[in-house]
Amino acid sequence: MLRSGSVRRRHATRGMTLVEVLVAAMILGIAAGGAVASWGWASKAAANKRATEIGYALCVSEVERLKAIRYPYLSPSAIVSGAPVPSIRWFDKYGSWLGSGATTGAFRVETIVTVLIDRDNTANSEDLKEVVVETWDGNRTKMYDRARTLLTFGGV
Incomplete structure (x- = not known):
């Protein structure tokens, strides 16, 4: 009798039951699903950060480009129906200018x-222009940055 009891104990501890295997598989599946979901979220966050940083850099670069043109050579935006019409420049996803003929x-x-x-309609040191630059995504659904600066004719 002693012998058969020890055999039973040995068989009971030898392997895993079906319930244990199913529980382990379920835990592994939940962990794998969470890892895949967090990987996708982390990748998306990195891409959004890159786009935001490029949008900011383009905005600053455009303001500096316009400041370098100097006051007398910087033409005001056209006015249509009482509102200024913006000039548009297009850039690729790396921030490279796509050229003057680009439309997207x-x-x-x-x-x-x-x-x-412009107090006296004469170009002099009393004149002041405002430059507003906005950076958007290609569909104009998300604005990344807006910068404003003032330019004077003769400096201050």
Whole structure:
């Protein structure tokens, strides 16, 4: 009798039951699903961060480009129905300019130049222009950045 009892104990501890295997498989499946979901979320967050950083850099770059043109050579935006019409420059997903003939791209940079002060209709140090630059995605659904600066004719 002693012998058969020890055999039973040995058989009971030898392997895993079907319930244990199913529980282990379920836990492994939940962990794998969570890992896949978090990987997708992390990849999306990195892509959004890259797009935001490129949008910001394009906005700053465009403001600096317009400031380098200098006040006398920077034409104000056209006015249609009482509102200024922005000039649009297109850039690819890496931030490279797509050329003057481009009509679409990953980033859309809109620029509006308005004359704020021109007291005597003569170009002099009393004149002031406002430059507004906005960076959007290609579909103009998400704005990444907006920058404003003032330019004077003769400097201050």
